[in-house]
Every structure is written in structure tokens, then in C-alpha cells.
Amino acid sequence: QLQLQESGPGLVKPSETLSLTCTVSGGSISNSNYYWTWIRQPPGKGLEWIGSIYYSGSTYYNPSLNSRVTISVDTSRGQFSLTLTSVSAADTAVYYCARRRMDYYFDLWGRGTLVTVSS
């Protein structure tokens, strides 16, 4: 059964770069039926789509984060990654990786990882 697992630092300093990795296990990240996605949720608030990547490297980003965000994929390792630059307290959130179907529904999610931005 395919599973997603987020990993990365739980604490990042303001103005620095947030980096997270999602490992896809039990299946292939190169499956042509899916995009791989990052979604975040600030404490006590709603969900925000960050961006999605295809195994070929094609990406789509949230316009509100576009200038700061990069999503990349490493098919040999079965991983995709999120980089968010110049972070502030507003970027404190639980970050989820998820699988997006071609009809744009997220049918599989990781458990999420809390990233706190603080000095």
C-alpha cells in the first residue's frame, strides 16, 4: 500500500529557507496518473495548496507563494521536495504531502509535519 512520509527540520529561523522532503513508499512516484503535492495548514486555520509536481518535473505553484517556493522531484529516490525561502512566522504550519489525481482530487496524504518559524 502506497504511503507518503514527510521529513525535515521542525524549526526554521526567520528569513531562512524551509526544506522538506516527502518519501513515497509502496509504489512508484513515476506513475503517470498522479501529481505530487504540498499543502499546508497554519495552527487552527484552514488548508492552503502550495504546489504540485509531475514525475517529469512539470510544476504548478500557488500564485501567492510563487516567488518563494520550489518543488522538485527525485524519481530515483522516490522523493519530492519543497523549498520555501525567506520564511516568516506566517509560514508556521503543518506541512502535508499528498497525491493528486489527474481529476484534481487529493486521494492520499502524509501524516504531516509541523514546521515552526522562530528565532
Next chain:
Amino acid sequence: SSELTQDPTVSVALGQTVRITCQGDYLRSYYAGWYQQKPGQAPVLVMFGHNNRPSGIPYRFSGSSSGNTASLTITGAQAEDEADYYCASRDSSGNRVVFGGGTKLTVL
């Protein structure tokens, strides 16, 4: 503010029927997806497309759409249905996704 609008809170008596709605112009072009999130857990897809339930989602969950409004209906709400519910849709570009602000469902 979200481009998909949801009522922040909704309540329902145990065993009764409740409708959770989501409004937005994108819904005139795309079907919403609905996600259930319980405290401390990741969201789970409970409805997609034209009234489609993923495997394992109870029959009491149903979906509908009309104009700019999508609805998730729970017929005979159970205590375990108490959760936050989020709608989501493709945006006008067709390539990006937006979420509604979420509805907290309380089962009384």
C-alpha cells in the same frame, strides 16, 4: 479570504441530516472535492466529482452541485462525523487548486 466560501460552523443532532455548502465561481466549471479532517489527523477525501465516494466512505455521505454551490450531505449523522470539512476546486487557470475556509461540524 478564500475564493471558496463555507459556513464556519454547522451543527446537527445525532441521526439527523446535515448539508454543508461551498460557494464560488470556480464551481460553475469544476466539481468540488470534499475532505474530512479530525483533530490531529490528515484530511481524508470523502467526496469527489458528481457524487462519488472513495472506497471506505459510508453511504450516508453524498454530494451535489448546482450553479456556483457544491454541497456535502450527511444523512443520519453519527458522532464520528464530527470534524472539519473542506471543499476544494480547480481555479480559473485549470491548473491550480483552492480550498474553502472549512466548516466545523458538531454532532449534538
